Amino acid sequence: MLRWLRQRAETSRKAEELYGNVVAAARQPDFYGALGVPDTPEGRFELVALHLFLALEVLRGKGADAEALARRTIETFVIDMDDCMREMGVGDLTVPKKVKRAAAAFYERASIYRQDLIEDLAQDLAQNLAQAEPGAPRLTKSLRGYVFANSVERGEGAAGLAHYMQAASSALADHAFGEFVNAGMASRLLAAATSKHKVSMT
Template sequence: MLLDADFFGRAVSFELSLARISSPYRRRVFRLCVEGRQLRDGVAARHDPQTFAHAANQGPLTMLRWLRQRADTGRKAEELYGSVVTAARQQAFYGRLGVPDTPEGRFELVAIHLFLALEALRGKGGEADELARRTIEAFVVDMDDCMREMGVGDLTVPKKVKRAAAGFYERAASYRSGLSGAGSLSTASPKLTEALRGYVYDGAGEREEDAVALAHYMQAASSALSDLEFEVFVNDGTASRLLAAATSKPKVSTT
């Protein structure tokens, strides 16, 4: 499965083959499709043969440093993706905001929080770019695991995973555009609200107020993440407080 651009929009390609995704050595990670089971074992190390060979040819110390760096980045990506799923499983989303507690609804909330987490890494270069790439890989593996658990056939899984990845990139572009046009945090961005109503609430006109509240949350979260790491944003209760504030706002206008 070939994805033609990374999260930051550069003209690059990387391959997630069926062999890599379904490797028997891969351990399961976070399942958005299983109630109450967000936290799983970490993803096992997966070697990119070309990169691994290059490091090995530079000598044993270089290879060991490369392996250690890769393992550290993989661990950080697992932790970051775990925080994404934890944030997405806050009950207020499914209660007060009426997001469907289904695989589709959970996917939408994971996509929102994955976007926020990766956007906070945007422009930081180097290690942040690699962390973003590995976090997206964790997301792709999660989609694969989820679909297999739901009984999707082996031949169909790669197509559906590719569709899920493409869906995330599409949403990320819409959310970035909506946030860039946002003004005061006290007013929900009309463009962001419309995107959320379309993706999360399937375009239902009667869900406008819920989409407004969700837009308020995203705008406040994006602002907070300019100063906080995403794991801190989730673990210190900032995400929960912003969600509570958004759901208590009068949800009457996007202008």
């Protein structure tokens, strides 16, 4: 019993640390400045969801301990959504419904992003063989819809986010998410994305 409690406590500690890294990655100013992500509760939610997806993908298929950590990290995300909504003044009776919708929105995005990354990677491989310019049309389209409300003017921002996500997904094949954030990999990949895709805010 004591061993189980210790394991649960350790999993909770790791989940809080992992989720803290997710939030830190999502708060990088260039997302909101150079790429034009709306600096609103909705925009910030989208970037947390994006990075939570990337963090949980690292844990997929890694065994029971990783699955337990993934579950606990999602629980931490849900608790954070609950706290944020209460701080924003959402009524007690409404909070559970909004939190449930936020969780459902995350799962919807995770499923779409996973499939988009797979299909865009396959297309990139084919284009490389044909010596054509690689891209991420499916992921860019999904991000433009979710993050930028299908704004045509923010097309470069969506392309930049897709560029960042592809590079991050590749980097995370060899690195833990905490290392990805704390060793500066996330910020370097974001800088590379913004150098190619910068939104004009005029």
